[in-house]
Amino acid sequence: MTSANERIKAVRARYGKRLAILGHHYQNDAIIRHTDFQGDSLELARKIGGLEAEHVVFCGVYFMAESAVALARPGQKIHIPHADATCPMADMAPAQRLEDVLTELREQGRLVIPLAYVNSSAEVKAICGLYGGSVCTSANAKVMLDWALQQGDAVLFLPDKHLGNNTANLLNISSSERLQVDIRPGRQVVDPKKAAYARLLLWPGSCVIHHAIKKQHVEEMRKAMPGVRIVVHPECAPAVVRAADSAGSTSHIIRYCAEAKPGAKIAIGTEVNLVLRLAERHKAEGKIIVPLKTMRCTNMAKTTEERLADLLDTLDSATPLSLPADVAEHAQVALTRMLDICS
């Protein structure tokens, strides 16, 4: 029986430049070896517009492929190997709830600008585009939050409260200027008296993978591995970011490991696939790279080599991902704003 690896190679040879495969850093090596480009959300979003390929297969989670649809050029077909590979954090911000919350906040008389982390649905991004807001990634959250703060009276940052708080810390936004919104149906979103002073309103979402990494893991790692440097993703809680030596996007983490001296010991607080890849990449330089806590994103793991091979075998007849025209249009506005601001 032909292996998934061989099937993928055969399809790639047949399609040539008509096919491009993109993979997020959290994908496992069996997938990454088949990709033309690897990157974080921002890097992959930037790639879409410049790709010649007619078929673009996005190995990641659903919201990433949706963003690719919004940024694709006419005639380009975006595919995802596993449509159930969703992001639980993105699911914590349903579009209808966002509209309700924004309406209630604006009825209180303040111009609230929505800023969504890219880990959100296309509908949520479209609402951000419509309401004068935009989106951000962990790599540009500081620039984008700074921009959004200048567009209105306050910013509603969603869905990741940890990224919102960590970014607010970088911008010296005091805790008295921040307020977490209550998104439970039937509840008042915020107390209007408190909201009058808030510059940053935070949606109460978080990534289950990064939220599980605690300050205690940083402390235990320092005891177990004297001299270790600790770098974490800003989806971790602020207490973890404060206890670490460095924090930043997956690209930052990759650079951190590359720039470390030979023999360095590094513990990383993010999804384990990236950590293991970096450990392997820098083994020959004597760098010891370990996970701060082993956390695997089961949704990222839904894209297996077999799934990818099955999709590629039927690529011509596969239904590409699509978005309602108005959602695609307004999501594109939000995404393009980010790409222009961060160009």
Ligand code: SF4
């Ligand atoms: S690692 Fe977290 S944010 Fe990324 S896809 Fe998985 S659940 Fe979503």
